């Protein structure tokens with residue numbers, strides 16, 4: 084278990100007056116302080132870690148957020164911003180002395196502008212909610228994390244979330260134009276707008292992926308894109324991870340960038356097939372799902388080119404979807420991967436390192452060896468085009484020793500990712516989970532540089548405490 | 560110490576900056592100094608150039624990744640990736656015609672975060688910076704990001720340093736994402752449209768499913784300056800499609816039909832497209848104008864209002880890139896003209912950059928928009944977080960910072 088620092092005693096002692104102060108700022112239902120009703124906010128997608136906060140506030144406007152922030156700043160109370168709480172790294176984990184600022188009631192779409200291809204939405208709008216609002220006109224919001232039904236744009240901005248299609252469309256950072264944010268002192272700032280590129284420092288770029296460390300985001304201006312004429316998937320299965328990896332390299336080297344290029348290893352294929360009955364080849368060691376876009380003729384053309392490349396690697400099966408339904412079936416297993424693994428083992432840790440794609444076979448081999456020595460099963464799902472690896476480590480939560488082992492196994496995988504030239508996290512963020520591993524990727528000088536940037540926004544270190552940065556300076 | 564420092568490696572760079580920090584000596588930080596004519600003039604006793612930190616250290620085409628010293632000439636990077644059928648995604652402009660400087664370095668292009676026509680569809684230079692190594696104003700070497708395409712570990716200092724014009728740290732190495740270059744390009748040209756109509760046509764093109772990767776409009780006088788466009792005789796509105804040859808043929812045909820309401824489109828072939836878009840990218844239609852040049856960034860539909868406002872205020876030459884979202888303006892190098900550009904940008908909710916002007920004007924006016932007080936305070940604190948003594952390019956972006 085990762086250690087959390089002790090709460091501030093003086094804040095806990097002032098709990099009643101702090102809650103009363105918050106109640107004066109918000110509507111009746113906007114403040115939660117009863118133990119039972121605080122329970123749902125005690126954890127996020129990393130459910131092994133739990134802590135009931137001091138209070139939860141649910142503001143409905145930027146002004147209310149600003150009032151809460153100014154109040155907490157004056158009172159020296161720590162604040163944990165929260166969207167849907169789907170973070171897999173414990174990014175939204177409360178502390179006992181903290182106030183959770185939940186953005187879920189700020190769920191309105193404020194403006195949609197098709198001519199300028201942007202939309203202004205509040206932080207609590209779900210990821211899918213943006214696409215749903217614009218798809219009638221053939222538009223979509225590109226980043227599509229698997230959690231998109233639940234996760235909110237404010238959370239996406241703070242995690243710089245990716246999705247299956249970021250090989251073509253980029254991650255959250257590449258799809259934003261502006262933000263409205265509240266500083267720790269309660270000042271409202273406008274960053275960017277409906278235009279492209281900042282003239283001064285790139286605050287938009289810095290705040291994206293800042294994991295609630297710098298500001299609270301209340302509004303987001305996103306780019307919306309016109310969708311392609313159509314999309315279609317194919318499936319290619321191979322005898323070994325090496326061969327599948329070489330095939331990925333060959334596709335990219337040919338000049339084709341598919342919109343999605345997903346890799347599953349044998350355990351992942353088996354788990355997903357048992358769950359989704361998608362027709363995955365059970366005799367394969369590795370499988371690729373490849374998706375292309377365009378008119379039907381363009382899809383045919385690209386899928387044929389890709390098939391020709393795949394054939395050079397002696398695939399044990401090659402299946403080109405002939406219809407939208409078949410594409411859906413091919414995706415069904417992949418999209419249900421977490422649920423599928425959940426059926427085999429109710430408890431699993433979803434890791435999230437990135438590696439140079441050329442190192443894939445070696446990394447999968449070494450993860451296999453670790454799996455043997457830890458005696459824990461692992462299934463690997465991989466955004467192959469961009470090197471983002473998701474090993475799902477299965478364990479038994481009823482057995483503390485098993486969880487302990489799973490955490491060590493995960494840490495070993497992440498160290499391996501850094502060792503081969505990659506990083507600790509490609510899209511899930513550092514949060515609590517990887518906080519103490521930051522020294523593997525960054526020198527103390529570099530961590531200090533980042534801490535000074537954090538201090539420039541949050542001099543008292545009140546925002547989202549004990550995440551991202553190894554604890555030491557956090558206590559300051 | 561001489562007045563011109565050109566460290567041969569990163570360790571020497573760190574040592575020199577560390578010494579300057581200890582002495583409190585301001586440094587003019589540059590690559591090949593090709594962009595010195597931009598933004599505010601820097602008062603510094605010494606010049607620190609990263610040009611000797613040159614060379615491509617890593618290029619892995621199958622991983623879409625290239626890393627090179629900040630001093631590597633951008634043309635060398637472009638040639639290396641072109642040899643493998645790839646390209647630099649953001650299509651960074653070359654302002655040698657506009658500013659009269661020499662060949663730019665990779666570090667300069669990243670530090671200025673300047674992007675060309677493809678920006679409208681594929682993102683800015685900063686979107687493709689996957690990693691940086693740099694020396695901060697204390698002389699400490701730091702890295703951010705890495706050599707992989709997806710990385711959210713820690714604060715994204717890559718984006719902060721891209722576009723910081725050497726005021727926070729001296730870039731020593733940059734890792735870029737690259738992509739396969741298109742097999743073919745084609746450009747649809749609509750003729751004789753007024754600015755509002757042109758921007759509406761470009762919005763339709765960019766809002767089509769055909770992956771338009773460039774969207775510009777040049778009034779007659781500016782089009783006449785571009786050989787590939789002059790023969791069309793009049794204002795031109797351009798929409799580019801880049802992809803495999805078969806896709807380009809199909810999509811440009813479909814787009815042409817979709818845009819029929821805006822007139823019958825001419826078609827530029829691959830070669831003519833390359834010439835035309837290089838001209839748009841480098842602002843060649845304005846390079847021959849005397850006086851000042853501004854880049855104004857606004858929501859695309861506001862481009863025509865900006866053009867109208869500046870044309871009413873002074874004898875302005877202008878054209879649009881980014882579907883109307885980037886308004887290039889040339890006019891007299893006077894404070895009155897500058898104020899008019901700023902007012903037009905502000906009225907449209909956008910930003911400006913004074914890209915070219917005599918030093919006196921650049922020293923006297925806000926070359927980029929001043930920030931609101933609360934944000935300006937953060938700017939000062941972040942500057943101090945990297946460069947506590949203010950020795951790196953002091954005053955380049957904002958007076959006194």
Ligand SMILES: Cc1cc2nc3c(=O)[nH]c(=O)nc-3n(C[C@H](O)[C@H](O)[C@H](O)COP(=O)(O)OP(=O)(O)OC[C@H]3O[C@@H](n4cnc5c(N)ncnc54)[C@H](O)[C@@H]3O)c2cc1C
Pocket residue numbers: 127128163164165166167168169170171173174175186206227228229230233234235236237238239240241242243244245246247294295296298299300301421510511547
């Ligand atoms: C089943 C499942 C699948 C997933 N798939 C993906 C995937 O494909 N790709 C991917 O990238 N991630 C994925 N995730 C992770 C997660 O969904 C993303 O990180 C998501 O962006 C979190 O959004 P949220 O609204 O739930 O934010 P939360 O979990 O509530 O918060 C995330 C972080 O952002 C901060 N935060 C939230 N809102 C704000 C705000 N308004 N202002 C300031 N800080 C804020 C929080 O403090 C926290 O640090 C998955 C998670 C699950 C459970």
